Amino acid sequence: MTPDKVRIFDTTLRDGEQSPGINLNRAEKLQIARQLARLGVDVIEAGFPAASEGDLESVRAIAREVKGPIVAGLARTRNEDIMAAWEGVRHAERPRIHTFIATSDIHLEHKLRMSRDEVLEEVRRAVTLARSLTDDVEFSAEDASRSDPAFLAQVLRLAVECGARTLNVPDTVGYAVPAEFGAFLADIMARVDAGRDVIWSVHCHDDLGLAVANSLEAVRCGARQVECTVNGLGERAGNAAMEEIVMALRVRRGADGPDTTLDTTVFQSLSGLVSRLTGFPVPPNKAIVGRNAFAHEAGIHQHGVLRHRSTYEIMKAEDVGAPSSRLVLGKHSGRHAFASRIEAMGYALEPEAVEELFVLFKNLCDRKEMVTDDDLEALIVDEVLSVSSQKRLVLKDYMVQSAGRDRATATVTLMDGDAEKTDAATGNGPVDAVFSAVKRIMSLEPKLLSYRIEAVTERADAMGQASLSISLDGVSAAGRGASTDVIEASLKAYVNALNRVFQIQEGRQVARAMEGAC
Numbered sequence: 001m002t003p004d005k006v007r008i009f010d011t012t013l014r015d016g017e018q019s020p021g022i023n024l025n026r027a028e029k030l031q032i033a034r035q036l037a038r039l040g041v042d043v044i045e046a047g048f049p050a051a052s053e054g055d056l057e058s059v060r061a062i063a064r065e066v067k068g069p070i071v072a073g074l075a076r077t078r079n080e081d082i083m084a085a086w087e088g089v090r091h092a093e094r095p096r097i098h099t100f101i102a103t104s105d106i107h108l109e110h111k112l113r114m115s116r117d118e119v120l121e122e123v124r125r126a127v128t129l130a131r132s133l134t135d136d137v138e139f140s141a142e143d144a145s146r147s148d149p150a151f152l153a154q155v156l157r158l159a160v161e162c163g164a165r166t167l168n169v170p171d172t173v174g175y176a177v178p179a180e181f182g183a184f185l186a187d188i189m190a191r192v193d194a195g196r197d198v199i200w201s202v203h204c205h206d207d208l209g210l211a212v213a214n215s216l217e218a219v220r221c222g223a224r225q226v227e228c229t230v231n232g233l234g235e236r237a238g239n240a241a242m243e244e245i246v247m248a249l250r251v252r253r254g255a256d257g258p259d260t261t262l263d264t265t266v267f268q269s270l271s272g273l274v275s276r277l278t279g280f281p282v283p284p285n286k287a288i289v290g291r292n293a294f295a296h297e298a299g300i301h302q303h304g305v306l307r308h309r310s311t312y313e314i315m316k317a318e319d320v321g322a323p324s325s326r327l328v329l330g331k332h333s334g335r336h337a338f339a340s341r342i343e344a345m346g347y348a349l350e351p352e353a354v355e356e357l358f359v360l361f362k363n364l365c366d367r368k369e370m371v372t373d374d375d376l377e378a379l380i381v382d383e384v385l386s387v388s389s390q391k392r393l394v395l396k397d398y399m400v401q402s403a404g405r406d407r408a409t410a411t412v413t414l415m416d417g418d419a420e421k422t423d424a425a426t427g428n429g430p431v432d433a434v435f436s437a438v439k440r441i442m443s444l445e446p447k448l449l450s451y452r453i454e455a456v457t458e459r460a461d462a463m464g465q466a467s468l469s470i471s472l473d474g475v476s477a478a479g480r481g482a483s484t485d486v487i488e489a490s491l492k493a494y495v496n497a498l499n500r501v502f503q504i505q506e507g508r509q510v511a512r513a514m515e516g517a518c
């Protein structure tokens with residue numbers, strides 16, 4: 001017996017599977033059980049063998065194949081349930097029978113329709129039978145938190161007398177609040193006075209969102225086994241989330257009770273596995289295993305984390321098996337995170353260029369939920385590495401109206417040096433119309449040689465990158481433009497190509513003048 005440790009009793013495969021909509025087959029349960037063993041949980045409750053032949057088979061397979069943890073099977077106090085549970089777990093390295101009956105007056109009167117004496121008799125018979133099969137018997141008093149403490153203590157004392165070695169005090173309907181639950185548990189422990197060989201356990205449900213808080217308070221008051229599930233799955237609003245309890249005990253190092261012996265680096269992959277196999281997605285903001293659990297978007301936080309991650313992180317992402325903390329670029333980000341990302345992408349840009357990009361990036365954020373590295377790359381290529389320093393034409397504004405399937409009218413405003421120029425044109429589509437408007441503004445007729453538009457990222461709000469080439473008066477040039485709006489990306493690419501044409505023409509004139517001078 002190790003008193004100074006909190007045992008983790010995982011019931012993902014039993015109470016977790018009781019969630020409406022979850023139905024795991026044997027192979028899936030085995031996969032999860034193997035990962036639970038890798039994680040190092042103390043007990044795997046593998047199922048409720050009396051429930052069905054399939055459940056019995058799954059429990060049996062886990063008992064035979066998964067080494068390390070105790071394998072438990074749940075049973076009502078009925079003899080047939082206890083025998084089925086034993087059939088399920090008997091081949092385990094360390095088998096446990098977990099039997100239960102309700103102790104609250106509400107359950108006795110309305111559900112079981114039993115008197116208190118009848119319940120006591122069920123407990124005596126069931127625990128004695130279970131104990132004749134294995135040394136490891138757990139007894140749970142269902143709906144304990146709504147039970148009369150005197151009767152509950154009487155039931156638990158009897159369970160210990162008949163051989164139960166773990167006493168579980170469930171908050172079956174998630175009605176408890178932490179201070180009250182902790183005091184309730186401490187009172188019951190004192191009344192039962194079970195001695196050092198008995199482990200006190202709790203099993204909390206999340207109907208009021210307090211399952212983890214109640215479990216931690218119970219640990220503080222003496223519980224040394226906590227029943228919980230991966231991702232907090234379970235009946236109704238679920239059970240206490242294992243990863244949250246375990247990390248709370250680990251991160252706060254003894255402030256609330258002793259630690260567990262789990263290898264927490266398995267959490268992230270196990271959470272993903274359970275989510276995929278059950279079809280229950282993990283919310284992005286879920287503690288410990290959510291996608292955003294170690295992500296920072298706000299500039300002030302990003303700056304802090306860049307300086308020292310302890311400013312905004314209480315644990316390391318790596319400690320729960322997640323990729324190291326991420327700085328997500330979005331509209332709340334600041335210059336520090338932005339510059340650091342550009343540098344990490346391998347670009348060494350002048351501070352002025354970074355500043356110029358930062359302004360464009362913020363504009364982009366108003367149009368896009370999240371800015372990816374690909375989006376940033378498109379901006380850098382488009383705005384910094386293109387001919388920005390020699391730009392003659394700058395796109396100022398544009399407007400397009402589609403009129404039927406093949407007709408569109410566009411108005412475009414360009415800065416040509418210091419002069420603002422606006423004109424309108426029609427075309428057989430919005431892109432054709434904006435190109436025609438540019439031609440009218442410039443009184444030029446460049447020939448479009450090629451045109452391609454592609455999404456830079458895969459999401460619906462992805463940046464579109466337009467690439468095209470034109471020829472004018474014997475000079476050909478390519479242009480590129482990026483935007484969340486494909487018409488704007490095309491227009492930018494067209495203006496970019498014209499600027500290159502002008503640049504080449506200018507270069508040729510200078511060369512000719514120099515030749516003449518020679």
Ligand SMILES: CC(=O)SCCNC(=O)CCNC(=O)[C@H](O)C(C)(C)COP(=O)(O)OP(=O)(O)OC[C@H]1O[C@@H](n2cnc3c(N)ncnc32)[C@H](O)[C@@H]1OP(=O)(O)O
Pocket residue numbers: 015018048050051052075076077078100101102111112113142172235
């Ligand atoms: C709080 C919890 O999570 S408890 C565990 C809940 N999990 C499950 O119920 C999943 C597995 N359950 C099942 O597959 C089925 O309910 C079975 C096989 C156990 C029983 O099925 P059925 O025989 O059709 O009974 P049903 O489920 O309709 O009713 C439950 C019966 O068990 C009795 N019962 C309930 N809990 C207990 C208990 N802990 N000990 C003894 N009897 C109990 C009820 O009073 C009722 O008895 P009755 O049939 O004489 O009226």
Ligand SMILES: CC(C)C(=O)C(=O)O
Pocket residue numbers: 015074100140141142143168170171172173203205
């Ligand atoms: C069977 C018991 C432990 C249970 O799941 C509950 O009371 O919630």
Ligand SMILES: [Mg+2]
Pocket residue numbers: 015172203205235
């Ligand atoms: Mg439960």
